[in-house]
Amino acid sequence: MSLHLIIGDKLYSSWSLRGALALDLAKAPYSEELIKLNQPDTRERLLKHSPTGKVPLLKSEHGTIADSMAIAEYLAEQFPDAGLWPDDVAARAQARSACAQMHAGFFAMRGNMPFDLSRDAPLETVPAEVQADIERMLALWAECRAAATDAGPFLFGKVSLADAFFAPIAVRLRTYRVKLPTVAEAYVETIYQWPAFKAWQKAGLEEVGK
Structure with a gap:
């Protein structure tokens, strides 16, 4: 193909x-x-x-x-x-639901925290609607973990499309220095150690100044 x-x-x-x-x-x-x-x-x-x-x-x-x-x-x-989606039916349904929610929402976070791999600074002030998006995002990640039937550090244990969809959120949370609970911070680190993401990050940072 x-x-x-x-x-x-x-x-x-x-x-x-x-x-x-x-x-x-x-x-x-x-x-x-x-x-x-x-x-x-x-x-x-x-x-x-x-x-x-x-x-x-x-x-x-x-x-x-x-x-x-x-x-x-x-x-x-x-x-x-x-195995792009979780094998378990309930976990797979939750993964699709989570991705659809991200895809169609979280506009305050996305609008006020533009994706930029090279950024390393917090927002001067965090609007209430952005904070609400962050809190809902963390709750959504917890919902994914609760539905997981596989072991591992990704949202559903094994890496899946859910992680592909939430990787840019992990970037925003880190590059804007958002203080996170331990479990969420560990997930962000999991994304940053994902070889496919690391390759993209390296290429993106090489674009700086070009």
Whole structure:
């Protein structure tokens, strides 16, 4: 199967990170094309690939798939033996629910804490709605852990698509120096030690100043 992933800057594009981590989980060989964001020709270049004008985009033999959630589900279908979702039915349902909640919400956190792998400073003031998002996020992670049936340091024990979706949140919590409970801090560290994430982080930090 020929797969081609179109992404934005690794330094700034949290949604692109999700797509790349999903492909890594699927152990799917793919080629990669980076289109720099916030440039005069960015939208024009993206529209050549998809009418959404957004990243990530996955080109496959079945067409161009837009949106990281759709990419994740496509890969789970095409690579069923990779175990992208938890094996247990209840855990799998919770994983999908958690990813959908993240995908469709947490706008205060995302808006006030832009994804930037190179950042290392707290917000001067934390708006109430951001604090509420952080607290809900920590509760959601706890709900995932409670539903897990596998052992391990990831949200559902074994690494899954849930971790691909929440990795950018872990980055925000660390780069904005959010004080976390021990369990949540350990999970953030798990993400930072994930080889696929470390490779992305290294490439993203190399973009600084380019």
